Amino acid sequence: MEASKRKTNTNTQSSIDEIINKIKKSINYCYNCNRCTNVCPLSHLGIFSPRNLINDLSFLSIQEAMERNNIWLCLSCGQCNTYCPMTNEKEGVNIPQLILDLRIITKEEAIEQEKVAQCETHDGIFSTIARLQADNPLPPNKLDFLNDSNLKISQSGSIAYFVGCLPILEHTLYRLNINYVNSAKTIIGLLNEGGIKPVVLNEKCCGHDILWGKADEITFKKLAEYNVELYRKAGVKTIIFGCAEGYRTWKYDYPKYIEDFEFEIVHFSEFLLENQILDNMRFPQSEEVTVTYHDPCRLGRLGGGLYDAPRKLIELLPEVKLIEMKNIREDALCCGVSAFSGCNEYTRVLRKNRIQEAIDTGAEYMLVSCPKCLSHFECYLQEPSLNHNQKERKNKIKIMDLAAFIGKLLYYS
Numbered sequence: 001m002e003a004s005k006r007k008t009n010t011n012t013q014s015s016i017d018e019i020i021n022k023i024k025k026s027i028n029y030c031y032n033c034n035r036c037t038n039v040c041p042l043s044h045l046g047i048f049s050p051r052n053l054i055n056d057l058s059f060l061s062i063q064e065a066m067e068r069n070n071i072w073l074c075l076s077c078g079q080c081n082t083y084c085p086m087t088n089e090k091e092g093v094n095i096p097q098l099i100l101d102l103r104i105i106t107k108e109e110a111i112e113q114e115k116v117a118q119c120e121t122h123d124g125i126f127s128t129i130a131r132l133q134a135d136n137p138l139p140p141n142k143l144d145f146l147n148d149s150n151l152k153i154s155q156s157g158s159i160a161y162f163v164g165c166l167p168i169l170e171h172t173l174y175r176l177n178i179n180y181v182n183s184a185k186t187i188i189g190l191l192n193e194g195g196i197k198p199v200v201l202n203e204k205c206c207g208h209d210i211l212w213g214k215a216d217e218i219t220f221k222k223l224a225e226y227n228v229e230l231y232r233k234a235g236v237k238t239i240i241f242g243c244a245e246g247y248r249t250w251k252y253d254y255p256k257y258i259e260d261f262e263f264e265i266v267h268f269s270e271f272l273l274e275n276q277i278l279d280n281m282r283f284p285q286s287e288e289v290t291v292t293y294h295d296p297c298r299l300g301r302l303g304g305g306l307y308d309a310p311r312k313l314i315e316l317l318p319e320v321k322l323i324e325m326k327n328i329r330e331d332a333l334c335c336g337v338s339a340f341s342g343c344n345e346y347t348r349v350l351r352k353n354r355i356q357e358a359i360d361t362g363a364e365y366m367l368v369s370c371p372k373c374l375s376h377f378e379c380y381l382q383e384p385s386l387n388h389n390q391k392e393r394k395n396k397i398k399i400m401d402l403a404a405f406i407g408k409l410l411y412y413s
C-alpha cells in the first residue's frame with residue numbers, strides 16, 4: 001500500500017482487501033503489553049482502549065470488532081505510538097494509521113455512520129465547507145484580511161506561506177472572539193522584515209479534518225490535488241506553515257496521495273530560526289512575561305517530532321521566560337478534540353487537565369501553535385455557564401497562538 005500512491009476508489013473490493021491485509025499485518029506485531037492503553041487518554045476516561053481494539057481485530061471479524069469498539073472516538077493523538085514497543089514508521093503497529101484505515105473501509109456502514117454523527121461538532125459545518133470547496137472549481141475568497149494591511153505578498157515565487165483555515169475559523173467560531181488572522185499577519189510581517197515577500201494564495205482547505213475525522217479520501221484527494229497544482233503553477237518550492245495540522249497534512253499525508261510531491265514543508269519557527277529573522281529585530285517589551293508551551297500532536301508525535309524549534313523561538317524573545325509544563329514534547333497531553341470530532345463531556349476533562357497543567361506552571365500565557373488547540377482550550381474557558389473552578393482557571397491563564405503572541409510583542413496586532 002505504501003509503495004504506491006493511495007487509491008481513493010475505496011468502494012472497490014480490491015482496494016478494501018488491500019487495506020484489510022495491511023491491518024492484519026499490522027496487528028500481528030502486537031504482543032498485548034497494554035502500554036498503548038495505559039497512556040491512551042480515552043482509556044483513562046473509560047471510553048476506548050486501543051489494545052482491546054487490536055485484540056478484537058485479532059480474534060473476531062472486522063464487523064464484530066467494530067461493534068465492540070467505537071473507532072471514531074479515537075483522537076489520533078499518537079500517545080499510544082509513543083509507548084508501543086512495536087511501532088515503527090514503515091511496519092509494526094501504528095495505531096492512529098490503523099484506525100484511519102479502519103475508518104476508511106467501514107465508514108459506509110450504517111452503524112459507523114451513526115457513530116460519526118454522534119462525534120460530529122458544530123453541525124458538521126467544517127466537513128461541509130471542505131466538501132463544498134473540493135467540488136467548487138472556483139477558489140475560495142479568504143484573503144480579505146490582507147486588504148487593509150501594508151503586508152507585502154506575491155502571486156508567484158519560490159517561498160510561500162499557507163494561510164489555511166484561519167479566516168474561516170474567525171467567522172465560524174466568532175463566539176470565541178479570537179483574532180485568528182493575527183497569526184497570519186504576524187508571520188507575513190516577520191517574513192517581510194526578513195526581506196521576503198511570500199507567495200500567499202487563495203488555496204482551499206488542506207483536508208486534514210475530512211481525512212482524519214471523516215475518512216473521506218475522495219474529498220481529501222480533490223483538495224490536495226487542487227492545492228498542489230496551485231502552488232506548482234506559482235513556482236513555489238518551500239511552503240511555510242503556522243498551523244500544525246496543515247504542516248502535518250502537507251508533509252506526511254499529501255505525499256501519499258500526490259505523484260512526485262516535491263515541496264519543502266517547514267514550520268514558521270524553523271524558517272525564522274534558520275534565516276535568523278528575529279536576530280536583529282527590536283522588541284519594545286521591557287517587562288518579564290512568563291509563558292508555557294503546548295506541543296500540538298500534529299507538530300510533535302504525528303509531525304516528525306518538531307519540539308525544539310518553537311521553544312528556541314520563544315527563548316529568542318527578550319524578557320519572555322518559558323516555564324515548561326509537567327507533560328511536554330512526546331508526552332504532551334491532548335487538547336481533547338481531533339478534526340472537530342469527539343467534543344463531549346468526557347473529552348472536556350482533557351481540556352481541563354491540560355489547562356490546569358499550564359496554570360500550575362504559574363505562567364501568564366499558554367502558547368500553542370495550532371488554531372484548533374487554541375479554539376478548544378479557549379472554548380473551555382469561555383463556556384457560558386462557568387462554574388466557580390472554571391472562573392478561577394479563566395483568571396489565571398491566557399491562551400494565545402505562538403505567532404500571534406510574537407505579533408503582540410511587536411505591536412503588530
Ligand code: SF4
Pocket residue numbers: 036039040041042043049050073074075076077078079080081095096
Ligand atoms: S491515538 Fe490517542 S486516542 Fe487514539 S488510541 Fe492512540 S492514544 Fe488513544
Ligand code: SF4
Pocket residue numbers: 029030031032033034035036037050051054083084085086087093
Ligand atoms: S503497546 Fe503496542 S504491542 Fe503493546 S498492546 Fe499496544 S499495540 Fe500491542
Ligand code: SF4
Pocket residue numbers: 121122173337340341343375376377379380
Ligand atoms: S471545544 Fe472545540 S470542538 Fe468543542 S465546541 Fe469548543 S471549539 Fe467546538
